[in-house]
Amino acid sequence: MSRELRGVLFDLDGTLLDTAPDMHAALTVLLAENDRPPLPFEAVRNHVSHGSQALVQLGFPDVEGARRETLKQRYLEIYARDLCIDTALFPGLGPVLDACEQRGWPLGVVTNKPAWLTEPLLETLGLSPRLAAIVSGDTLPQRKPDPEPMWLAARQTGLPPEQLCYWGDAERDIAAGRAAGMATLVARWGYIDASQNPDTWGADGTLDRPDDFWRWHQAKADPQWLAS
Structure with a gap:
């Protein structure tokens, strides 16, 4: 062949x-909803290829188990809402x-x-x-x-x-x-x-x-x- x-x-x-700008923006909203400060864009950008699980882990390193899964589902809701802004x-x-x-x-x-x-x-x-x-x-x-x-x-x-x-x-x-x-x-x-x-x-x-x-x-x- x-x-x-x-x-x-x-x-x-x-x-x-x-897609990093919109995925970072969604994480920023999720962090604000949970009274946490935003992460700099450059700290988030290189984790985007690893998906929502990696981004939630980055933003909430102290959260595990069912709570982290709940946060991931909420992240996906936020991201899907503003999927293609930037x-x-x-x-x-x-x-x-x-x-x-x-x-x-x-x-x-x-x-x-x-x-x-x-x-x-x-x-x-x-x-x-x-x-x-x-x-x-x-x-x-x-x-x-x-x-x-x-x-x-x-x-x-x-x-x-x-x-x-x-x-x-x-x-x-x-x-x-x-x-x-x-x-x-x-x-x-x-x-x-x-x-x-x-x-x-x-x-x-x-x-x-x-x-x-x-x-x-x-x-x-x-x-x-x-x-x-």
Whole structure:
């Protein structure tokens, strides 16, 4: 099977969309409801890819068990209410999406975010019609780093995994893509804190900005790599 790339899949939070402003805002409301001071944006940003559980834990480190679960559910209510106030594509991704479409490449999203948040977010931003594949965290029993969501996305695009490239900003993204047989790229603009070292994740490459993809693609588009 040829490894020539013919489509691109993205993680959602921290790779395709900058959701941190709205997720931070929701945590700020939750903290205020519980008479706690807000956390600085930069202290919250790099936890966003780990979801609501991680954000509630960050804001309420002394709360556990049923109380933490109650806080998480309240956080999700607040976030869903103002899901797309300041969320947007990361700078530079619009032209990449346009160029992929001009090539006839299908695009897709594979995220651990639940569908009841993923789908309205993509719809609000006008991205849904542009995506051949949308796999959310509750679409299947398995979630990343399991490869099953990746394989489902490949089937939705109509391409074999070997002809897809997956971009992500978390180690589980790269693990899932690798396990599925896809090329993998680290989105360094994402929610990666200083304790993480993406160079150890085993990705096929790293991108400092979205349009670096074309230089990476050109460098990899040689007969030796395509036949490997």
